[in-house]
Amino acid sequence: MAPPLKCDLCDNPATVHLTQIVNNKVHKVDLCEHCAKAKGVTDPSGFSLSELLLGAAAGNAVAAAAQPPPHTLRCEKCGYTELEFKKSGHLGCPDCYDTFEPLIEGMLDKMHKGTAHLGKAPQRAIERQRLHQRLTELNDALSEAIKTERYEDAARCRDEINQVKQTYGEEPAR
Structure with missing residues (x-):
């Protein structure tokens, strides 16, 4: 046993173990209960792993000097600052999304394949939904064609409905 x-x-002895990945580098910090409380690890609103990592490397003046000065972005509605956002990872109000958009967009772009949420669904479910939507459109067009006595258009709609139903796995209409 190790x-x-x-x-x-x-x-x-360390009882709190933290891991953070920054710029594809893994940073691990092991703390005892006393040091964890002293650094605010047990208080989620006052804890910043990056500050702790920099503090643990306090002897390294180069790392501290390499840190850019904090920007002065501030939400006009709630007064939340960029420094508070970076420290807690939380926003103060809905307007903060607009204020801190460049920061949020940059973070999301690094974490995900893009910044637009595309959802997640099985490909077959997406195809079935598309076919069902097309079937609904064709049924509406068929009803309108019959109502306005455009029987050639109605026949074309009926034929296309039958094609879609075969693809969809349903019985064709007669």
């Missing part, structure tokens, strides 16, 4: 991990800030 020996217990030591706290990165003191020599006590």
Whole structure:
């Protein structure tokens, strides 16, 4: 059995283990209960893993100097700042989405394949939905053609409905 991990800030046994991936680099921090409380890890509103990682590497002045100064974006409605957003990962109000849009868009673009939510559905379900929608359109067109006595158009609609139903796996209309 492996020996217990030591706290990165003191020599006590680590009971809190944090992992963050930044720029495809894994950063792990192991803390004892006392240091975790002191750093605000147990308080979700006051904890920033990036600050903790920088604090653990306090001897490394190059890392601290490489950090860009915080921007001054501020939500006009709730007063939430960019620094607060980066620290907590939460927004203060719905208007914050507009205020912090460049930050959010950049983060989403890095985390996902794009910034538009496309949903998730099986391909066959999407195809069935498309065929069902087409069938509904054709039935409406058929009804309108019959109502206005355009029988040639109605026959074309009926034939196309039968094709769609065969694809859809239903009995064709007669």
